[in-house]
Amino acid sequence: MAAHGATLEFEYDESARARLVAESVAREVGEIDDDRSQTTIDSEGAIVSLEIEAADPVALRAALNTWFSLVDVAERTAAVGDQVRSRSET
Numbered sequence: 001m002a003a004h005g006a007t008l009e010f011e012y013d014e015s016a017r018a019r020l021v022a023e024s025v026a027r028e029v030g031e032i033d034d035d036r037s038q039t040t041i042d043s044e045g046a047i048v049s050l051e052i053e054a055a056d057p058v059a060l061r062a063a064l065n066t067w068f069s070l071v072d073v074a075e076r077t078a079a080v081g082d083q084v085r086s087r088s089e090t
Helices: 015-026 057-089
Strands: 004-011 037-044 047-054
Touching (some): 004 057, 015 037, 015 047, 037 057
Antiparallel strands (some): 004 047
């Protein structure tokens, strides 16, 4: 299937943040993957890697847009959690 592909790497300040983001978006792999695109996610240290393989450019673009959005939501949610925790500690 993999006529087209892309690797996305997101680097974080802490490995705990990378794990949190990876675990948050990894839940979607089985839900989003189909016969036109497949994604694998790996977290090593402070880096989250997504490997996307697609049958055609349109499927690759759609997968990229989806995964960028999912990672963005996970990052923003984690940032809100940090703010709430820091307020409750003071």
